[in-house]
Structures are given as C-alpha cells and as structure tokens.
Amino acid sequence: MSLYASASGTKPDPTGRPASEDGYRLWLRYDRIPEEAQRQRYLAQIGALVVSGDSPTLAIARAELAQGLSGLLGVALPVEPEVTHGGALVAGTPRSSVWIAALGLGDRLAVVGDEGYLLGTAAHGGLACTYIAANTDVGVLYGAFHFLRLLQTRQPIHALALGTQPRIGLRVLNHWDNLDRTIERGYAGFSVWDWHKLPDYIDPRYRDYARACASIGLNGTLLNNTNASAHMLMEQYLVKVAAMVDLFRPYGLKVFISVRFSSPIELGALDTADPADPAVRAWWKAKVDEVYRHAPDLGGFVVKADSEGQPGPHDYHRTHAEGANMLADALADHGGVLMWRAFVYDHRSADDRHKQAYLEFTPLDGQFRPNVILQVKNGAIDFQPREPFHPLFGAMPRTPLAMEFQLTQEYLGCATHLAYLAPMYKECLDSDTYAHGPGSPVSGVIDGTLDGHTLTAMAAVANIGDDRNWCGHPFAQSNWYAFGRLCWDHTLTSEAIAEEWLRLTFSNDPRFVEAARGMMMASREAVVNYMTPLGLHHLMARGHHYGPGPWVADSWRADWNSVYYHRADAHGLGFDRTASGSNAVAQYHPPLSERFGSLDECPEEFLLWFHHVAWDHRLASGRTLWEELCHRYQVGVDAVRVMQRTWDTLEEFVDPARFEHVQALLRIQEKEARWWRDACVLYFQTFARRPVPAGYEPAEKTLAEYMALQHYFVPGTARPIAQPLE
Numbered sequence: 001m002s003l004y005a006s007a008s009g010t011k012p013d014p015t016g017r018p019a020s021e022d023g024y025r026l027w028l029r030y031d032r033i034p035e036e037a038q039r040q041r042y043l044a045q046i047g048a049l050v051v052s053g054d055s056p057t058l059a060i061a062r063a064e065l066a067q068g069l070s071g072l073l074g075v076a077l078p079v080e081p082e083v084t085h086g087g088a089l090v091a092g093t094p095r096s097s098v099w100i101a102a103l104g105l106g107d108r109l110a111v112v113g114d115e116g117y118l119l120g121t122a123a124h125g126g127l128a129c130t131y132i133a134a135n136t137d138v139g140v141l142y143g144a145f146h147f148l149r150l151l152q153t154r155q156p157i158h159a160l161a162l163g164t165q166p167r168i169g170l171r172v173l174n175h176w177d178n179l180d181r182t183i184e185r186g187y188a189g190f191s192v193w194d195w196h197k198l199p200d201y202i203d204p205r206y207r208d209y210a211r212a213c214a215s216i217g218l219n220g221t222l223l224n225n226t227n228a229s230a231h232m233l234m235e236q237y238l239v240k241v242a243a244m245v246d247l248f249r250p251y252g253l254k255v256f257i258s259v260r261f262s263s264p265i266e267l268g269a270l271d272t273a274d275p276a277d278p279a280v281r282a283w284w285k286a287k288v289d290e291v292y293r294h295a296p297d298l299g300g301f302v303v304k305a306d307s308e309g310q311p312g313p314h315d316y317h318r319t320h321a322e323g324a325n326m327l328a329d330a331l332a333d334h335g336g337v338l339m340w341r342a343f344v345y346d347h348r349s350a351d352d353r354h355k356q357a358y359l360e361f362t363p364l365d366g367q368f369r370p371n372v373i374l375q376v377k378n379g380a381i382d383f384q385p386r387e388p389f390h391p392l393f394g395a396m397p398r399t400p401l402a403m404e405f406q407l408t409q410e411y412l413g414c415a416t417h418l419a420y421l422a423p424m425y426k427e428c429l430d431s432d433t434y435a436h437g438p439g440s441p442v443s444g445v446i447d448g449t450l451d452g453h454t455l456t457a458m459a460a461v462a463n464i465g466d467d468r469n470w471c472g473h474p475f476a477q478s479n480w481y482a483f484g485r486l487c488w489d490h491t492l493t494s495e496a497i498a499e500e501w502l503r504l505t506f507s508n509d510p511r512f513v514e515a516a517r518g519m520m521m522a523s524r525e526a527v528v529n530y531m532t533p534l535g536l537h538h539l540m541a542r543g544h545h546y547g548p549g550p551w552v553a554d555s556w557r558a559d560w561n562s563v564y565y566h567r568a569d570a571h572g573l574g575f576d577r578t579a580s581g582s583n584a585v586a587q588y589h590p591p592l593s594e595r596f597g598s599l600d601e602c603p604e605e606f607l608l609w610f611h612h613v614a615w616d617h618r619l620a621s622g623r624t625l626w627e628e629l630c631h632r633y634q635v636g637v638d639a640v641r642v643m644q645r646t647w648d649t650l651e652e653f654v655d656p657a658r659f660e661h662v663q664a665l666l667r668i669q670e671k672e673a674r675w676w677r678d679a680c681v682l683y684f685q686t687f688a689r690r691p692v693p694a695g696y697e698p699a700e701k702t703l704a705e706y707m708a709l710q711h712y713f714v715p716g717t718a719r720p721i722a723q724p725l726e
C-alpha cells in the first residue's frame with residue numbers, strides 16, 4: 001500500500017462537515033463507517049480475515065482487504081492463516097485456500113472463468129464464513145475490491161450470493177502520453193509516467209494507479225501516445241517498459257505499447273518499412289523477440305497507421321491487413337495481441353470523412369490474423385459530444401472489433417466542464433446495428449456474442465495526469481470509473497454507475513446521492529446543447545479544440561475545417577449524408593439507412609449530422625430549425641446553471657476543498673457555455689439572417705470579437721504552439 005493512499009484521510013471538523021480532501025484516493029476511500037449500527041452488523045459478520053497463499057497478487061488482495069476493512073470498520077481485524085472460528089472473511093482459490101477448497105464451489109466457479117469471482121456466505125464444519133472465491137488470484141483481487149465496495153456503499157452482506165465475470169476480454173486504458181511527459185489531449189497535468197527515472201525509481205503513484213485500475217476490473221494499460229515515437233522500441237526504453245510490466249503484473253494489468261510503423265527505418269537503418277520486404281519482416285521479428293526478452297508477458301502493440309500523417313502500409317501500396325499481419329506474425333510467437341486502429345481518413349480522398357474508415361476496412365474483413373483486433377472509435381468522425389455509432393460496427397463480422405472511447409474531454413470542455421460520459425458510452429453500446437436483424441447491438445459486436453469472437457476488447461483514451469486528483473475535475477474521475485465498470489458489464493445503467501461512484505467518492509447520504517446523480521445524468525446532454533446541438537459536430541477551435549470555432553475555414557486540409565462539417569449557407573445548415581449528398585447513410589444496415597436518410601424519421605439528435613436542413617424547416621417542437629438552434633444553445637447554458645444551483649445545495653455533504661473546487665469549475669463551465677452559445681448563434685445568424693427569437697439572452701460580445709479570441713498554450717496540444725497560431 002502506498003503512503004500516498006492514506007495521505008488525505010477525513011476527520012470530521014467541528015462544523016460537522018468532512019475535512020478537506022484532495023481527491024487522490026479516488027473511489028478507494030475507506031473511512032470509518034459513521035453509522036454505528038451498520039458498522040456493528042458488518043463487524044458481527046466479519047471478525048477476522050483469512051487470505052492464505054503467498055503469491056504477489058494474493059498479498060495485494062490481503063493488504064487491500066486489511067486496509068479497507070480496518071478503515072471502514074474502525075478496528076484492525078486479525079489476519080489469520082487459517083479459519084479457527086466463525087465470522088471470518090475468507091478469500092482465495094481452491095488451490096490457495098483449503099477453506100475455499102472445502103466449500104465445494106466447483107460447479108459455480110466453473111462458470112466465472114479466469115477473471116470472475118463468487119461472493120457468498122457459507123458454513124463448513126460448524127463455522128460460518130463469508131467468502132471471496134475465484135479460479136485465479138486476480139479473480140480474488142477483483143472480488144476483494146467488489147466486497148469492499150459493498151461495505152463502502154453500505155450494502156447488506158448477510159445473504160451474499162453473487163457470481164460475476166467480465167463480458168469483455170481486454171479492458172484497456174490508452175494513455176496518449178509522450179516520453180517527455182506531455183500528454184496529447186491531456187488536461188490533468190503531465191504524464192504520471194516518469195520515464196526519465198525509470199526503471200530505478202518506481203513512483204509509489206504507479207501502484208495506486210494499478211490498484212485503481214484493478215478495483216474496477218481494468219486489465220490493460222497502453223503506456224504511450226498513439227502518435228508513437230520510435231524511441232519506445234529502443235533498448236533503453238524497453239528496460240523501463242519491463243519495469244512497468246513487472247510492477248503491474250500482480251494487479252492483473254497487462255502493458256501494451258504504441259509502435260511506429262516506420263521504426264525499421266528510424267531504428268533499423270533500413271530504407272523501407274514495406275511489410276512485404278523480407279528485411280523489414282526480419283527486423284520486426286527480431287525486435288519483437290527483443291521486446292519479449294525484456295517483457296515476456298507484454299500484452300502487445302497498438303498501431304495507428306496511415307492516419308493524420310502517421311506512416312503505414314499505404315506508403316508502400318499495401319493494405320492495412322498486410323501491414324497488421326506482419327506485426328501480428330511477429331507477436332504471435334509470444335502470445336501478443338495487435339490492436340490496429342481504424343481511425344483513418346485521408347484529406348486527399350474526395351469522399352466524406354465519415355465514410356472513409358468503412359470504405360478502407362470492410363473489403364479487408366476476414367483478412368486479419370487471429371491475434372489482430374481492429375480498434376474502432378465509437379463514432380465515425382472523432383469523439384464528438386454526440387455521434388451516431390460507427391458504421392464499422394456490424395459491418396465486419398469476420399474480424400474482432402474493439403471499442404475505443406475517449407475519457408479525456410478533448411471535445412467536451414477539457415477538465416473544466418462537468419460531463420459524466422457513461423450515458424454517451426451506453427448510447428453507443430446499446431445502439432442496434434441491425435447487422436443480423438433487430439437485436440444486434442454494438443455491445444454484441446464488441447463482446448463477441450454477435451459473431452462468435454473470443455478476442456474482445458474495449459479501450460479508452462485516459463483522462464489521467466499527475467494532478468493530485470488524477471483527472472483534473474473531481475467529477476472526471478467518474479468517467480474512468482464508469483469505463484471500467486462498463487467493460488466488466490455493459491448492461492449496467494449509467495444511473496447505477498453514477499450512484500455507486502458518488503457513494504464511494506463523496507457520501508452515502510441519499511439526499512446528496514440523488515441530487516448529485518441528477519447533475520451527472522444531465523451533464524453530457526448539457527454539453528451537447530451548448531456546443532453542438534441537433535447533430536452539429538466538429539465546431540471546435542482549430543488545433544487545440546478549446547472553445548468554439550464554427551468559422552474555421554482556413555486549414556490546408558478541408559476536413560480540419562469546421563465549415564466542412566456544418567455546411568451553413570443561406571438555405572440552411574447541416575451535412576447532407578443522404579443519397580443526395582455523400583450517402584454515408586448507406587453504410588448503415590436497414591432500417592437505419594432509411595431512418596437516418598429520411599428528414600422526417602431521422603432522430604433530431606442526428607438531424608444535422610445527416611441532413612442539410614432549411615432554416616425554416618419545422619421540428620417536433622413546432623419551432624423552426626433556426627428557432628430550435630437558438631433554443632438548444634440556451635437550454636445548454638440553463639442546464640449548467642441548474643447544475644450550479646444543485647451543487648450549491650450540497651455543501652453540507654462535501655468537504656470544503658472538493659466542494660469549492662467543483663463550484664469554481666462550474667463557474668468556468670457556465671462562462672464557457674455562454675461563450676459557446678453566443679459565438680455559435682451569432683455565427684450561424686450570418687447565414688440564417690433571422691433575428692434571435694425573443695426571450696433569449698443577448699450575446700455579450702460581437703461575432704468579430706469572438707472570432708478574434710486566441711488561446712495560447714492550451715493543455716493537451718501536443719505540438720508546441722508557435723505564436724501566432726499557424
């Protein structure tokens with residue numbers, strides 16, 4: 001257990017409010033249960049802790065349970081090698097623990113797999129016990145965290161009988177962290193990985209990171225930026241990677257690294273990276289062997305190729321499958337997996353960016369090696385506040401597809417806007433692709449059930465940095481949490497995850513939980529409304545994506561301009577992706593293709609995504625498009641004000657430091673929501689040429705003033721920004 005973990009404990013202050021916390025402990029806060037009757041009930045059931053076995057993983061489980069239970073129950077429980085009396089908590093596998101073996105859980109354990117676990121109560125030889133049982137040590141660790149969560153959220157444990165296992169095989173955080181500790185699209189400080197001091201100095205924070213990941217069932221971490229530096233494969237970095245692999249192994253966390261496709265040129269002094277070239281293949285084979293000599297159980301590689309300037313097989317007129325298979329063959333000897341990213345689009349293509357990944361990859365279905373999984377963003381453009389699901393889901397039945405979400409809020413207000421994103425993730429996972437008729441959800445593609453795949457994965461771009469509270473905004477931790485919980489079980493509801501996280505992170509008081517859950521549940525829709533309502537997308541300022549920039553039109557690449565996406569003109573607004581336009585709708589299975597393609601049937605939240613709509617077109621509300629647009633922007637701002645008012649009522653339940661932090665961030669969010677509203681409404685008005693309907697707040701500045709705003713050194717902008725912005 002690290003020192004850091006206990007550094008921010010809470011002691012009630014004289015006013016009755018909890019003492020200030022800095023958020024470092026995340027959801028792993030084990031403060032003494034204040035409700036005495038509840039604490040006594042738990043104590044009556046758990047009088048001792050028995051975790052036999054001496055593997056590193058079991059040692060971690062034992063330490064976590066000991067720390068958690070002594071904190072929550074307020075007494076140091078005896079940690080015993082064997083059960084000698086009733087009322088013990090026993091954790092282990094049938095091999096590590098004679099007691100677990102004696103319980104005869106074989107049949108039930110058989111169905112929870114390698115990572116699942118059982119929690120229950122039982123009696124054996126006249127002794128009653130509560131047990132955490134699994135087939136593997138890491139299953140025990142996951143079960144230990146689950147058990148602690150039950151106490152943290154004050155659930156009854158007297159009649160426990162549950163068994164669970166993850167629905168997704170690889171559950172991976174993707175860190176877009178550079179080796180110099182800057183983070184591409186990171187808003188919570190610099191990278192937590194101190195590459196310079198590795199492997200000799202292991203920051204205690206790495207262990208707390210691994211604990212946090214294990215506590216929500218994450219089992220993979222990609223350490224470096226997808227826009228990968230070839231340095232990562234140099235020996236001096238491989239020894240650092242190996243240290244991380246060793247450190248994370250007992251937490252069940254597999255390490256992945258991003259590799260640069262052209263590494264044979266940069267590191268191997270070859271004059272090509274052509275996947276068909278025998279010298280290139282030999283170079284990769286030798287390099288992968290070397291990687292695995294250092295890190296024998298590395299999870300594998302992640303590759304971004306032929307996208308946004310990254311090198312790839314297209315440079316040699318080879319397909320993505322040819323490029324991926326070369327690396328997959330080298331990895332296969334070591335059991336490594338290749339996660340090949342489908343985020344590709346080419347400004348030289350005349351086709352709608354929405355369509356390009358689909359056009360590129362669907363002809364390759366079935367051509368990838370069995371250890372390749374295609375990692376697909378939730379939507380076809382780029383992590384917008386709202387996108388329809390990516391049409392590749394349901395279009396490549398013979399290829400395992402991984403989901404890629406973004407936790408870091410590149411397009412959702414960085415780390416200053418409160419946006420709980422589980423509803424966005426669920427919206428995508430629950431979408432019906434109709435690939436095999438109705439009832440073919442995206443989640444079924446991802447968890448392998450729809451097409452019978454056993455290699456399954458979900459990835460998310462992390463929102464973690466070295467800020468003391470990890471994620472910048474105290475509420476941004478909930479997105480890390482929600483991602484882990486959804487990887488484990490995507491059928492969980494956003495509401496249930498929000499409630500769980502709030503209870504763990506702040507307070508179990510139902511008055512707090514209900515109000516704060518309401519804030520969280522409304523938060524993502526608020527962002528959609530004040531940034532990109534009705535299916536608008538990619539209106540953000542150029543490069544750093546901070547703030548509105550619907551007027552951006554001067555990039556050398558058409559598809560990096562906002563005007564490419566919204567297509568405002570005197571007639572109306574929106575991208576015509578129907579048959580009369582780019583026909584991206586045809587990439588969806590019927591009836592979605594028809595639904596999205598029909599002006600009347602298209603869900604309003606995707607209206608301007610798929611249609612160019614006349615300003616006077618009437619929407620379901622009876623308002624015209626122009627009126628509805630103004631209305632939605634205002635509704636978004638109002639929703640932030642509701643969040644502010646709600647938060648203000650919660651002061652008594654939250655410690656002063658986190659309360660005031662959230663309060664200040666909500667003030668920023670309200671200010672920036674107005675900025676978004678005013679800049680966008682004024683800009684679109686130049687095309688609509690209609691007055692802003694009565695009853696809406698007037699803009700603070702002129703359009704020219706908004707357009708003149710420049711922002712320098714916005715965090716997460718990977719390239720140093722030259723002044724003036726290029």
Ligand code: GCU
Nearest residue numbers: 184185226227304343382410
């Ligand atoms: C977005 C983001 C980039 C990132 C890219 C990716 O375009 O702005 O910074 O590199 O996604 O997913 O690779």
